[in-house]
Amino acid sequence: MTLTGVNDFARVQELKKLATAFIAEHGDFALERVEGDEVDVARLRESVNSLPFLTPRKMVILREPGKQKAWAEQISDILKDVTDTTDVIIVEPKLDKRLSYYKTLKKATDFREFTDLDASGLGRWAADFAKGQGGSLSGADAKFLIDRVGLNQQLLEQELHKLLAYDLQITKQTIELLTERTPQSTVFELLDAAFAGRAKQTMELYREQRTLKVEPQAIIAMLAWQLHVLAMLKTASGRSVDEIAREGKLNPYVVRKSQNLVRALSLEMLKQYIAQLLQLDLNLKTKSVDADEALQHYLLALAIS
Numbered sequence: 001m002t003l004t005g006v007n008d009f010a011r012v013q014e015l016k017k018l019a020t021a022f023i024a025e026h027g028d029f030a031l032e033r034v035e036g037d038e039v040d041v042a043r044l045r046e047s048v049n050s051l052p053f054l055t056p057r058k059m060v061i062l063r064e065p066g067k068q069k070a071w072a073e074q075i076s077d078i079l080k081d082v083t084d085t086t087d088v089i090i091v092e093p094k095l096d097k098r099l100s101y102y103k104t105l106k107k108a109t110d111f112r113e114f115t116d117l118d119a120s121g122l123g124r125w126a127a128d129f130a131k132g133q134g135g136s137l138s139g140a141d142a143k144f145l146i147d148r149v150g151l152n153q154q155l156l157e158q159e160l161h162k163l164l165a166y167d168l169q170i171t172k173q174t175i176e177l178l179t180e181r182t183p184q185s186t187v188f189e190l191l192d193a194a195f196a197g198r199a200k201q202t203m204e205l206y207r208e209q210r211t212l213k214v215e216p217q218a219i220i221a222m223l224a225w226q227l228h229v230l231a232m233l234k235t236a237s238g239r240s241v242d243e244i245a246r247e248g249k250l251n252p253y254v255v256r257k258s259q260n261l262v263r264a265l266s267l268e269m270l271k272q273y274i275a276q277l278l279q280l281d282l283n284l285k286t287k288s289v290d291a292d293e294a295l296q297h298y299l300l301a302l303a304i305s
Helices: 006-025 043-050 067-082 098-108 120-133 139-149 153-166 172-176 183-195 199-211 218-236 241-248 254-262 265-288 291-304
Strands: 002-004 031-035 058-063 084-093 111-113
Touching: 002 006, 002 031, 002 098, 006 031, 006 058, 006 084, 006 153, 031 043, 043 058, 043 067, 058 172, 067 098, 120 139, 120 199, 139 153, 139 172, 153 172, 153 291, 183 199, 183 218, 183 254, 183 291, 199 291, 218 241, 218 254, 218 265, 218 291, 241 291
Parallel strands: 002 084, 002 111, 031 058, 058 084
Antiparallel strands: none
């Protein structure tokens, strides 16, 4: 079996479920965990090829053995030699789909790839999670929570535990009370407020970022990323959300959320904003400039343009 994909939370949960079920049936001594980059290939092969000891079956969990070139090159032969009494789980968070190692694992093993959920999928998951813990979370409040803390499923689970411990009925009010906006979601709001001409809110959001100890250079980097997304959308030439997300290697949720911003902007305006941000970044790196003052001036200029 192979477990892979960028969704760390889902991948780890699946591995935990498989290991727990195996231990429940065969005992702790039937499970062996091996860090693939810490032992040589001979030791890895011995783990998957040797017979279980004092138990009818054994499970071997190998984490990132593909970091060793020899393992990847020998994977076909290694899989053929796995004993019938051994369950092997290969954990490879990142796999290069161009390589034969990936193709062999996908063809010869129970291949399970865990991708990030989009906003609607995360919303359903969050509501189901709350229900499973004896609580409740409406679809609208789940969306509000995701907009506030982001798309990281592991972080979302932590926030849900905290919210449920406070009150089993999760509401917008408890979400606002107990959670903080993630920097990236606030940068989106910064641009949204600035492009809408809401100068006062723009400055409030900027000060909130600084209170959270987000440095001006980090805000500039996130602004640059968001402007890059907007430029991609502006030049998408009628492509669908999924096509834009796939070609730009973006989450579809990010694309959908950015569409409202880009509608009111011309391509020339976007080019101007990007050029001005580039000049700001250059000035901060080459001149004696007050970063806070310069960045606030840039944001205010967006709001009144």
